[in-house]
Amino acid sequence: MSNNAAKHLFIWGSVLCFVILIVLTVDTMGKLDQRAPEITAEVDEGKKVWHKYDCIGCHTIFGNGSYFAPDMTKVTVRKPTGYLKKFIMNPRAIKPDSAMPVLGLTDKEADNLMAFLDWTSKVDTNGWPPAPILASARMDKTAGAGQVLFYRYDCAACHEIGGMGGVAGPDLTHVGSKHPDMEWHIRHLRSPETVVPDSAMPSFDHLTDQELKEIAEYMITLK
């Protein structure tokens, strides 16, 4: 190949690739609205708050950003916004050893952020993040009714038992020794705040009495 031929191949080949990219970009832009909910004024304001506090300097969102803190893409799927709002306004009130600082968010800003994070949680991301394929191993086959409910209602999003689960709330591996009373657990699940002042745990009032009883039974077996 002569130098001139190589040069022309480079220039025109690149221009062609760029044109294809632009065509795909136009097509993508046309399809994005069907893949996400409507962007309300709160969502837009929330996005601005996200930028203002440089949340991406610690967190990822859609998997992009910094790797110092958990991904935010689907965060409202596993944890209620009531809890998350409380957390971001004052992380260390809920988790004293939290690595997230108090940023000084106002109540309004936190509400808008929740609208924003709820919006990203509903975007069609081609199935990302994937469900952990090895996680099913954690349910042992002899699990009792209470343990099944514990995972069905995703208490594990916030609580660890035996090293598995979230860290937003206390480790429950030995909670049966700490709170051996069934009634305490039922009352706490119905209305955490009346039992533990300023509790950030969501209420599970919508569960049936039977379900609450079964979960409480499971709790007190954790010695």
Place this chain on the structure above:
Amino acid sequence: MQYQSQKIALNFYTAAVLLFLVQVLVGIIAALQFMWPDFFILNFNTIRTLHINALVVWLLLGMMGATYYVIPEESETELWSVPLAQLQFWATVLAVSLVVVGYIIMGINPQANTQIFGTLLLNEGREYIEAPRWADILIVVSVLLFLLNCFMTVLKTKKFTAVQGVLLGGLTFLALMYLPGMFYTNSMVKDQFWWWWVVHLWVEGSWELIAAALLAFMLHKLLGTEVKVLAKWMYIEVGLVLFTGILGLGHHYYWIGTPGYWLWVGGIFSSLEPIPLLLMVWDAFRTTRETRGVVSNRVGLYLTVSHAIFNFVGAGLWGVVHTLPQVNKWTHGTQVTTAHGHLAFYGAYVLLIVAMMYVTIPSLRGVKEFNQSKGYQAFWWMTISMIFIVITITGAGMVQTYLERLFGLDYVAVKAGYNLWFWIFRAIFGVGFLVGVLILVVDVLTLGKKAAA
């Protein structure tokens, strides 16, 4: 050095290595914050912003310095305007300082980052392009003045060489690809879409063009290889860079809310991206082998070849392992990405600029012989430390992928427990890297001065 005006490159080099030092110092702070989040007055996000912005800015300064050296030599004439180059240099230094002050203020008091004219005053809150809009505009003006100066120089003698063409083409592409990051959109999906145009089309597009041009320039200058042969391979390399890299952009559009066809486009094109990088390695070895006679600037050649190798390893290999959607689904947004980011930037661009410094500074200071031992020392301290940092963080990424993504453990549990030792080792190797940078800074500032006196 044949042309007095080339000396302006030294200003850029000096600013570049000093910023490199800052980058690595804050990098160590960031690493320590993985263990002690409150270790420093500024939170992790601000430290990280300083780390990656210092990186990008010093590499850009290095590229500008290198270009101010190359253009007069290729055009065989003095630079069009030295005062303009000086103005552009000092304006850039001033703008960068203002931005840094802004980041620090915002780090101490986030409320200070208020909206003005629909944009944020101090920090845009978007990774790599955190600089606020007013600074974006200053940066664009500075780059345009720089390009103007270069193009006017070329027009003085109209010697359109291949190296010059690709170099200035890459720089123009670089300037253009800054623009997609300069507007607000209320959709986070679109935000990320255009953000990747900037980030990906920089490092895997325009910057690689600049690297290929500088590689050809250095091989010619060090080895005296015939330009015609170098130019042909350079065209083939940059052609393949863009044929694979432009549509390879799709490897960032798998999971951000964009349509599914990007999995095919991104997967296919980006997995071909290592090919041109491998060609560059072969190019460097072939020209070196074919050269008869002794090379006087051995350390320059050493760094040039190392750049080619680590460009391939860091960008090519560490990139391709997680570029297929089937793998990326699990590794996306983990420490695997950090490991790749470090080795790719180091191999492709840090070593490129350091090599350019060692190739051009001796002639800028008017010496033929200089003490080369410090150059080797800096190289080995930095490279060995970087290899260990990358091994460490690749380990952390694999543990994270396995435990968090496949097994469902909590992010915080993995970070604070299972990966703790990896963070400790990263910080230790970081200090080794700092030693290398210190040697480099001293050497770049003093190299050849004694011999000249």
